Amino acid sequence: MSSTESTDVLIVGSGFGGAIAAYHLAAGGAKVTVLERGPWLEADDFDHDFLLGSSYTRIFDFVVGDGMSLLGGNCVGGGSVVYFAAMPRAPRFAFERKGSIGRRMWPSAITRDSLDPWYDRVVEALPITQQDWNDVTYSGGLFAAACDHAGRTANPVPAAIDRAKCTNCNWMMAGCRFDAKRSLLLNYLPAALAHGAEIRPLHEVQHLSRTDDGGYRVHYNVIDDTDYRVHVGNGTIDAKIVILAAGAGATPVILQRSEATLGAMPHAVGRYFSGNGERLNTAVVNEDRARELLGLKRGDGQAFRANQIGKGPVVASWDNLDGDLPEHSRFSLEQLYFPPGFGTILAQVPDATGPSWFGVEKKELVRQWQSWLTVFTMVEDDNEGVFGPPPATGNAARISQQMLGRGTIRYRPSANTLRGWAESDAVVKDILERDGLARVMPWTNDVVGAYTVHPLASCRIGDDPQTSALDDRQELRNHPGIFVTDGSAVPAALTVNPALTISALAERAIPGIVKTLQERGVKVTYGAPSPDGSTSGRRGVRSQLRDLVRE
Template structure:
């Protein structure tokens, strides 16, 4: 039996799903993309992070914004939502990982993965419009360079590669990237609000490249559709059931039959779906390795904040991330900023406390600071003009640590939970991050003349680190005992099912992973045959 409703259904429209939408449309497949979030025009994004309905993702509360926040016992996760996925609220920072990432033993043998992916990194960089080095220097960039010098690692300081159309600030021009086939673009105004959503139209989100080109080639994108089931059809292909995203469950439920399915719902969404389908028996062939090697990029979010807004110094001017340095060979630090008025994430910030202390002693440290210097701590902790007074330090490592995720029942629902996994324990704090935050705080004071302190986060006080780069759990492997997808990112045991998002990434890259996810997806999709032609990829039985 044939007669599929769609040749390919793609679940999610982030970096992997967008690559799949374009490349499969180019190869003649009928493609339908389901996206749980809404579609945004540039003017639809929140003006600041206080516009919670347009900024936060909480459908049951009527919030359909770009910022997802999830919590597990061992980590708090920041992710994206909407047509374009994480590109809508990521910091448009596009590094290639260093050699240690490709040396991880989880990568399937017989392939030099760094060399294999080199041309796909080049393609991804071209498609995402990477500017190799952020071209401006201001107070934040000087502070970061000084902090690196103070830590003895000044030779590692550099300006970041970014995916932004710089152009003439505020000036709209015809598509500068794809010979006029893409949308018009507007030059960056350096407002700093990249992570709230670029209202200018300068940020190279997936809506401006892969998705725009995919829709021109016939791909259909359905926003506000949540996939609730993927089931193998005994007569061939897969049955994909969706419902309307919103407060109430089960509304507008419908099922389509697809020849193949690409799962690219982001690591959280992909793991949720696959775990539930394995538990229900809808996808019985899924590997028992599902959930293992879930990575947090060994990440921490700390920073520094001044007691007041420095006169004559604008810390918000620039794109979200502009520079970085290495504290040591495996620890990478980037500055992060929000624009004027986007102060909501300051709710998470608090005193930087020694992570090796017990929880009661960490809480006592926070209380003790408040008692000893109440006025200073009130100023530091105030959300008033928070984004104008501080610098966030995003700290990432290529360390080999992981979590293992599984399902548990909570109030009659199956939800994800975590435990420590393979390798080193996933860290609850990073001493290197604390040193970096303290160095940045000292340089912030030196640059501005305003007293500043290093800052941590409330989740870290409770032993729960923050990550903006949740990865793994359905990783690439050489056999199904060690991972969920084969070297072509086909799901072991279900070769018509594919995982092409961050869930397939097998190790901590130690840098922002968006370019790597895109390059892996480009490689995986390059092996698909043209529609109607024979598949030249080896059968999974030949790979074992």
């Protein structure tokens, strides 16, 4: 029998929650080991190719559940490598939500004001920049002009994109070939490595058990680098503390599977999952109307026909982000691009006489693909998702070699969520069908259920032990020394893209984690600058540190 390795901090997952923790704790002096279930790719490995086995199937995961499908990253850098890099802060009212539990879901310690300095840290680190109208793509511009035509406002969205390097290739989901997307591969992760952190790709954590000294033993499988259904080894590592950042679709599954060895989990583990209220509509734009109504010209005689060109979402409309409106009636709209495959199969034919998502009429819709404009909606859902018993390994029974699996989540949208989708669909229709600009239909939920690219809340923070799995320092209730820093900690839908909020919470959790490590005898300090050495973000959070390291 081989001896078990040991480390100070074992981090599960290398997306935002894992990478931020890895950097700060390694920089502070702790021995940090990161286990990432996906492969480790860098810019030259990111293919512009739809062939199965290219980077987009290697680094992307599509888990089909019962009524909800989850899309997420599966690689070193996690979601940051595959996402579209839209990075707005959550609106003030999102933190005050009560949802279906009748009391504020967020911990009392966290408001937009108290989180703003942590947002600032992430903005400095990635960095995130404001886009201007010269950065706005044709599809974003079309959406903005349509909003304006409908009497609405529209904003260029803050983004983690280096504008000088971006080629507007729209292959973001396959990883950025040009290092224009400011993923974690360019900031927190190299800084963590420079401070001695170790990252092991293709290591999928299965469960945790306890060690005699109050720490944890982490049990993992090693995954084949081509066929993710195949395990080529396994092992264990002992750690003084564990940080789970496997994503909202996987973190609760690891904890569920650990119940046999760790004992009962808080009730909220694997419950209260939110799909961030996500919804998509696809419009087919009438070229002539775009030219006549909106005055749009590309300079080559075309008004639009540019669905393929761009960099994901660049323009959002925030008129319905009004804190005076009731919950579930508040939402943002964002112009978006999904590559074909994901981005085509669920789109529906307006006024179809036959099937709406396949068949003769659908082919005619696809024939107009360059005239498509996709609009992404984020409403407030009702935290309806519940995870069933964990699968044999991982977070899904893998169907294909890569990418596609069957998960255990069950999601039945409540009347509130359905109302939010119906109200937002009506607004999208009003904007885009006004004066004959386009025809629009929501994507069908009848094929793979609802879907989300931003899974949240399956192991959430809160003040109420009955409805939250983590305390406001993101430590798992009744299991000291286990922290959760990924999207599963966010208590509820945010009405905007959540990556910046997930990251800000992870930044905020670090002082408390450092304190816990110190109590467990690790020589570690808090106070690293931004990964590039900048320090203004660090100054901004100083006033909150005392509260975050309380006994």
